[in-house]
């Protein structure tokens with residue numbers, strides 16, 4: 001409650017709140033760690049060359065009409081080919097229902113609405129921690145949500161035993177949200193062997209996997225390596241859903257371009273599920289935006305542009321990995337007594353460590369003294385943990 005006006009203010013978003021604080025700060029050397037967006041050496045946003053080329057093709061054409069409710073069918077076909085691997089059997093069998101949606105957030109929201117409508121009793125399980133907006137999305141869709149253990153503070157890695165225990169004790173047929181790669185905010189991913197084990201556990205428990213894939217290509221630099229978790233689950237015959245975003249991988253943040261896909265039992269079921277997804281989208285926003293869809297479609301259809309994109313996404317991923325190595329080296333050379341191993345062990349845009357009690361200030365100062373250009377700072381996540389959160393650029 002705003003005491004002066006008496007109006008009820010909405011709570012500040014923990015991530016976007018950092019950007020607000022950054023903008024208000026007058027310090028000349030301020031660095032923004034609020035938003036997960038790739039930056040160049042000057043700290044500036046990057047527009048990929050393949051996107052510039054695609055824009056040239058789109059510019060001046062008569063392409064401003066509404067898209068259908070489910071967006072561009074061609075875009076969806078290309079997007080799921082990228083997410084699942086083009087020669088995947090479920091695609092050949094036309095068992096995948098997919099529609100274009102408003103980037104990763106919009107996709108997860110559509111999925112949550114779908115879940116509430118058709119599996120109202122099902123429980124959703126989210127990793128602890130996860131991207132804080134996941135909690136908001138499932139809350140607003142009125143889906144029962146829980147967390148499962150994911151991050152182990154003592155190793156700054158995966159709490160694999162805790163994760164398995166929690167998924168075993170969850171009710172059968174729960175919906176489990178998994179980050180396909182480059183987990184946000186921890187940068188901790190299961191190994192291929194651990195994904196295989198998880199796939200078996202999901203079978204036993206009949207859990208339904210929802211893969212949030214916001215960073216395909218951003219972890220290893222190879223889009224077909226970063227989708228290995230999905231491929232492992234598909235090989236084991238799972239039906240699953242995928243929330244795909246092109247915000248980070250193509251740098252199309254503000255274009256709000258993503259794709260929801262659900263693997264169904266058969267082609268007729270897929271057609272039905274698709275119609276239901278469109279039916280949910282219609283009263284929310286009628287049809288999705290056209291520009292991002294044209295950009296992605298142009299890039300993935302033209303083999304030269306596609307190769308250029310692969311090259312550019314690899315450059316971004318390699319640069320992040322290189323920054324991690326340099327940051328760790330610099331901190332160690334500065335004589336820090338802390339362990340910085342997690343900086344190079346974690347992957348993707350995020351570097352995560354919980355700081356309990358003392359040491360936080362010293363920790364942050366140590367990072368700030370490093371000469372590597374890196375966004376770093378202290379952020380309180382949605383659970384109130386003080387976290388180190390860093391975006392390399």
Ligand code: PLP
Pocket residue numbers: 036102103104105106131179184212214245246247253258
């Ligand atoms: N999912 C995860 C794990 C994310 O980290 C993000 C963005 O940071 C999103 C989804 C949503 O991104 P967008 O809606 O911009 O595609």
